[in-house]
Amino acid sequence: MPSSALALESEQPLTPAMVSAVWEIAAALDEQRVPSQVPNSVWLEVPTLRLRGEGGRADNIWLRKCLDRLIGIKISGEHRGDPWGAVVLAEWHILQGGSVARLLIPPAGVHALRSPSNFTKIEAAAAHQLTGHGRRLYALLADKKRLGRPYWTFELGELRTLMGVTKQKSYDRFNTFRQRVLDPAIDAINDYGTVTVRMTPEKRGRSVHAVRFDWRWKDPHNAAETVTENDRHSSTRRKQQATDDAPPMIEDPKEAARLWWEDLSEEERVSWADQVGREAEIGGVMQPRPERIIREIAFAASGQGGQAAQ
Missing domain, CATH: 1.10.10.10 (Winged helix-like DNA-binding domain superfamily/Winged helix DNA-binding domain)
Known part of the structure; x- marks a missing residue:
């Protein structure tokens, strides 16, 4: 998926402060383990000091202007070939004497900022770390x-x-x-x-x-490798295997299948999905297989994985 999977659009130019605020919102959603798919908008509380950034003003004057402009930012992308659009921030409040920002993130905004399939997670991790x-x-x-x-x-x-x-x-x-x-x-x-x-x-x-x-x-x-490295403990980041015949560093077959699948072209993914079958019989009824199951079956069938997923 290209780095433009998540597009930010605004009538006014996005400032570095606004970019940093978006990263911090994404990082806060990640830390609170908010799922990428939510039925309703999510209220998120973030310290204003964190949103202002290191070296920012001690008051919230510029932060308030930044939040006002974030409400006007549109986010857009595609999901399974269908375009979608939303805003990254629907509502904001400054509470507790100016120390906390309470933000309302719409469902599409949560999905865009929490989706591991685009660069947002990596950029949020980078900006946060x-x-x-x-x-x-x-x-x-x-x-x-x-x-x-x-x-x-x-x-x-x-x-x-x-x-x-x-x-x-x-x-x-x-x-x-x-x-x-x-x-x-x-x-x-x-x-x-x-x-x-x-x-x-x-x-x-x-x-x-x-x-x-x-x-x-x-x-x-x-980029997927960057996500994996950023999630590893600092003592193991960037370390390579000692010998060529050592066991693979990715021991989780599901993770190995995900990385293998992401390295395929779109045409190869379509071909594999056709080969393994896009549907399976469940309770006597044909149901579509989730992409996760398709890639794990395909990974096993490719000869690089272990047992096929059931």
């Missing part, structure tokens, strides 16, 4: 991603302002700014995010006057 400069740079690049550009160039002064480091005079020197802010942020993004980022300083004479960022957004298969 990244801190400080990494999160801020990630939000800036994701904002440019929606413009469909493969790169973006920031003037050095603009970049310092956007990264929130204008008060640190030591960062006026590019080498210090790069070593303490940009390089660590890029390393963190490349490790946790859905994108591979490369930075190129641009000089005017002997001085750096701008910084260009080139990015390549990961394909769905690599």
